[in-house]
Amino acid sequence: MLDYAKFPNQRQDLIRKILHDQGRVVCIELAKQMGVSEHTIRRDLHELSKEGICKKVYGGAVLQLPDAGSLASRKVQKISEKSMIGQKCASLIENGSCIFIDAGSTNLVMAMSLSDELTFTAVTNAPDIAAALLKHPNIEIIMLGGRIQKDSGGSVGNTAIKQLKNIMFDKAFIGGCALSPEFGLTGFNFDDCEFKKIAIAQTSQVIVGITSEKIPGVAKFSVATCEEIDILVVEEKINKDLYSAFLNEDITVLTI
Template identity: 80%
Template sequence: MLDYAAFPKQRQDLIRKILRDQGRVVCIELAQQMGVSEHTVRRDLHELSKEGVCKKVYGGAVLQLPDAGTLDSRKGQNLSAKSTIAQRCASLITSENCIFIDAGSTNLAMAKSLPDELTITVVTNAPDIAAALLKHPNIEVIMLGGRIQKDSGGSVGNTAIEQLRNIMFDQAFMGGCAMSPEAGLTGFNFDDCEFKKAAIAQSSQVIVGLTSEKIPGVARFSVASCEDIDILVVEENLDKNFHSSFLAENITILTV
C-alpha cells in the first residue's frame, strides 16, 4: 500500500480524482483513507484551492467547476435535460401571478414552453426571453433595462437592480452555474450574481432548475444559500446523498 504520508503529489492526485468522481471531499474521511492527519489533508486542500481545483468548505472541500462560457455556447448543451427541467418549472406557475425569469438557457426553454392559456406578468432581464414571451397571447412582459452582459445574456448593474426593487414577485426562476449543500447556488460573474441576489430578495418563492453536471460544484461568487431556495428542479440521477443533504436544508426537490 502506498505511504501517502511521504508522497504529497500522490495524495493530491487522489483528492483530485475523488473530487472529479464525487464532487466533494471530507477531511476526516480522507485522513482515514490515506493514513495521514487531518492537518495534512487540510494543507493539501489549501494547495488545491490555490490552483482552482476546489473551494474549501467546513469539514472539507467542493469541486470548483470551470467557467460555463457564453450564453450562445450554453444554448446547444444538454438540450433534452434542459427541456425536461424547463417544462417541470413551467408547471409550477399559477395564473395571475407576477414572476421573475432570470437569464439563462434553461429559463429560455421554460419561457418557450409556457402554455397559451396561462395569464401572468413576467419580469425578465434577458432580451431573448422577453422576445420569446412577446409571442405569447396572455403574458404581460416587463423588460428590465441597463447594460446587457454578453456572457449571461441579461442586463445587470444598478439600473436593473433599482428597477427590481420596485416590484414584488410571487415566484423567481433563477439560474446558476453550480450548486452544493455547503456553498448553495453560485456563479462566475460578480455583477450577475449581485443582480440575482437582488431578484431573490424581492420574491416570495425561489425556484432553481439545474442540470446534473452543475451539482455538486462551486463557482467563484455566491448567489444564494440553500436556505434562500425553496424548490430545486433536477434530473432524477441526482446522487441520493446530495438529495438528502438538500432536503435537510428544507429545499423541496422535484426530479424529472
C-alpha cells in the same frame, strides 16, 4: 498499495480525481482511504484550494467549477436535461401571478415550454427570454432595460436594478453556475450575482432549475444561501446524500 504518505503529488492527484468525479471530499474518509492523517489531508486541500481546484468547508472540500463560458455555448449544452428541467419549472407557474425569469439557458428553455393557456405577468432582464415569451398570447411581458451583459445574456446595470426594485414577485426563477449545501447558489460574474440577489429580495418564492453536473460545486460569487432557496428542480440522478442534504436545508427538491 501505494504509500500515499510518501508521495504527496500522487495523493493530491487522487484527491483531484475524487473531487472531479464526486464534487466533494470528506477529510476523514480520504485519510482512511490513503492511510494518512486528517492533518495531512487538510494540508493537501489547502494546497489544492490555492490552485483553485476546490473550496474548503468544515470537514472537507467542494469542487470549484470552471467558468461556464458564453451564453451561446451554454445554449447547446445539456439540451435534453435542460428541456426536462424547463418543462417542470414551467408547470410551477400559476395563472394571475407575477413572475421574474432570470437570464440563462435553462430559464430560456422554460420560457419556450410555457402553455398558451397560461395568463400571468412575466418580468425578465433577458432579451432572448422576452422574445420567447412574445409567442405566448396571454402573457404580459415586462422587459427590464439597460446595457446587456453578453456573458449572462441579461441587463444587470442601474437601470434594470431600479426597475426591478419597483416590482414584487410571487415566484422568481433564478439561474446559477454552481450549487452546494455548504455554499448555496453561486456564480462567476459579480454584477450578475448582485442583480440576482436583488431579485431574490423582491420575491415570495425562489426556484432554481439547474443541471446535476453543477451540483455539488462552487463558483466565485454568492447568489443565495440554501435558506433562501425554496424549490430545486434537478435530474433524478442527483446523488442521494446531496438530495438529503438539500432536504435538510428545507429545500423542496423536485426531480425529473
